[in-house]
Amino acid sequence: MKGCDPSILLPRFESPELLLLRSLARRKHLSDKDYHYYENLEKGFEGEMKFDELLQSFSEEWLFLNGLLLEYNNSFFQIDTLGIAQDSLYIFDVKYFEGDFTIDGELWKYVSGTPLKNPLHQLQRCESLLKRFLQEKGQHFPIKSYLVFNHPHFTLYQAPPNQTIILPSQINRFMTKLKHYKSTLNDKHRKLADIILAENHPHYPNAYMPKYQYSELTKGIHCSKCHSFCLKKLHPGTLICQSCSYEENIENAVLRSLQDFRLLFPERKVTTNEIFEWCKSLLSKKQIQRTLSKNFKRKSYGKYSHYV
Numbered sequence: 001m002k003g004c005d006p007s008i009l010l011p012r013f014e015s016p017e018l019l020l021l022r023s024l025a026r027r028k029h030l031s032d033k034d035y036h037y038y039e040n041l042e043k044g045f046e047g048e049m050k051f052d053e054l055l056q057s058f059s060e061e062w063l064f065l066n067g068l069l070l071e072y073n074n075s076f077f078q079i080d081t082l083g084i085a086q087d088s089l090y091i092f093d094v095k096y097f098e099g100d101f102t103i104d105g106e107l108w109k110y111v112s113g114t115p116l117k118n119p120l121h122q123l124q125r126c127e128s129l130l131k132r133f134l135q136e137k138g139q140h141f142p143i144k145s146y147l148v149f150n151h152p153h154f155t156l157y158q159a160p161p162n163q164t165i166i167l168p169s170q171i172n173r174f175m176t177k178l179k180h181y182k183s184t185l186n187d188k189h190r191k192l193a194d195i196i197l198a199e200n201h202p203h204y205p206n207a208y209m210p211k212y213q214y215s216e217l218t219k220g221i222h223c224s225k226c227h228s229f230c231l232k233k234l235h236p237g238t239l240i241c242q243s244c245s246y247e248e249n250i251e252n253a254v255l256r257s258l259q260d261f262r263l264l265f266p267e268r269k270v271t272t273n274e275i276f277e278w279c280k281s282l283l284s285k286k287q288i289q290r291t292l293s294k295n296f297k298r299k300s301y302g303k304y305s306h307y308v
Contacts, residue, residue, distance in 0.1 A: 009193050012052055012066035014045055016203045023260040024210065026227050027217040034210045047096020048080055051150055054175050061086070061183040063193050069201040072133040076204060077126045084193055086183040091130065091145040093123045095154075102157040111157070120164065123147050137195050146174075214265065220280035221257045224248055231282060239282075250283065254291045269306040270296065 014022070021038040024030065030038060048066070055064055063084040070077055083090035100111040109115045127145045134141065148166045149156065156167060166174050220229040223241035231253070234240035240247050258270065261278050268274060272289045279288065292298075296307035 007060055007063045008055070008066065009063055010065040010067065010197060010200070012048060015041070015067070017041065017207045017209070018045060020209065020263055023263050024212060024217075026222055027219075027260070027264075028212055030210060037208075043096050043098075044094075047150055048094050050096070051081065051092065051094045051148060054171070055081070055083075057175075058179055059183070061185050063185065063189060065193065065196060065200075068196065069204065070130070070133055070196070070199055071201065072129045072136070075129060076201070077129040079126060079130070082130075082196070083178075084185070084189050085181060086185060086189075088142045088144050089130075090178075091123070091127055091143060092148055093119065093126065093146070094148050094150060095119055096151045097149060098151045098153050100155045100157065103159055119147055120162075123164070133199075134192075139192055139195065141192070212264070214268075217264070219278055221253050221282055224253070224256060229280075233282075250287060251291050251294070254279065254283065254288065255295060258292075270308070271306045 018038075018041045021030075021034075021041060025035065025038050052066065055062075058064075065082045065084075066080070068079040068082055070079070079091055080094045081090075081092040083092065101116075102109060102111055106118060106121075107115060108118050123145050127143050131143055145164060146166050147164055148171065149168055150171055152168055154168055156165075159165060159167070218229060221231050221239070222229050223231060223244060223246055225246040226241060226244040228241060228243040230242040231239045232242060233250075234247060237250050238247055239250055239253050254275070257279055258275060261268070261275065262270065270292065272285055272292060275292065276283075276285050276288050292307045299306055299308055
């Protein structure tokens, strides 16, 4: 083993779905159903990021691909983290569940009695599809799959002994055992990773999105720390949040707000007037135009002027 620096071939990023819902949730009241869906995405991403921290101490004789979305025979399947080691592939399905849960045979449920989808069934489906996906590509590797519960306040009652399920109290021992696994990678492993990366989809097609209109969204620049819309000018180049006193450079604040605009309304052109209105006239048009000219390329002139 050489040092402690694993090869993260596919870093983890928020999905386009999560980014859009996050922007939308700050500017519109979501229904209980939509907010619950958004909240689950946020918690899931938080759990995955915490799991990623545990991978940093692995050796470079491991390859990791995060947030994979693959397709086999018109069926999509998602892999939170795929580890490539010498003799096996490792699927890690990370669940950041919080609270008390119980198992009754094949039925998983909250202690309140509310049932939930059996995560082991989801993991088995993922492993089966990955195996067939690789066989179609002429790749044959053993696959080991694990369901990792990494929220410190997760409890699973009546859980049968199952080496596939990793509970919070078992994570450190489990990861230590994996780190000490003797692994030496070669060209066939990197070829495998290249094949998988070439087939990775950036997002689910036709992912569910709440309906929204420009007129119903809150305009303005929100605080990057507490996300309130209580900003005011402190100095010529600085904004301050009246809610939490956080200060931010004006250019950075405009670019954040512009990112929301482009994410929520990709079909609308970025113009000085559009962004001036989107920022709710908090800044002058001259300040908006200066930021756009510095960070984007202007197309056309006069009333047809816009930025790309």
